[in-house]
Amino acid sequence: MNVLFLCTGNSCRSILAEATFNHLAPAGWRALSAGSRPTGLVHPRSLALLAREGIACDGAASKSWDALPLTPDIVITVCASAAGETCPAYLGPVLRSHWGVDDPAHATGSDAEIDAAFLRAYCTLRRRIEAFLALPLTDLQGDRSRLQAELDRVGALT
Incomplete structure (x- = not known):
């Protein structure tokens, strides 16, 4: 199964989710990330956070969903x-879920406050990814409606 984490800029949240998912995922599951309007670079604080967490991020790049x-x-x-950000709508024949997370790239304040915003985003995504991967994935692969419900439930976790 291939999971796409999608946002607008593909510089922070979707990069954090892609790397974390791939770090934790079982064999046969793979994450990618992309943006509808990629910024063209991965935020350095995202890369630093992943490195601190021991998560490989070699080859991380801000890329378009067209590629x-x-x-x-x-x-x-x-x-x-909820913050007025426009979410891209992927129109292909896939299961879709929304796991909204505040964009740490827009955080302001001291370095410690900005780092805390990145850590909050990462921790929220990691909790959701861990909850998703704890599901009986083999059973759910054959039941799209149940998988959809579980994806949506996990996306509501804080």
Whole structure:
């Protein structure tokens, strides 16, 4: 199964989710990330946080959803639509879920406050990814409606 974490800029949240998912995922599951309007660079604080957590991020790049090397099975948007951010709508024949997370790239304040915003985003995504991967994935692969319900339930975890 291929999971696409999608946002607008593909510089922070979707990068954090992609690397974390791939770090934790069982064999046969793979995450990618992309943006509808990629910034063209991965935020350095995202890379530093992943390095501190011991998560490989070699080859992390901000890329467009038009340049995907494969068609995903699941698309998870991570934009914070409640903050007025426009979430991209992936129109392919996939399962879709929304796991909104505030964008740490817009955090302001001291270095410690900005780092805390990145850590909050990472921790939220990691909790959701861990909850998703704890599901009986083999059973769920054959039951799209149940998988959809579980994806949506996990996306509501704080």
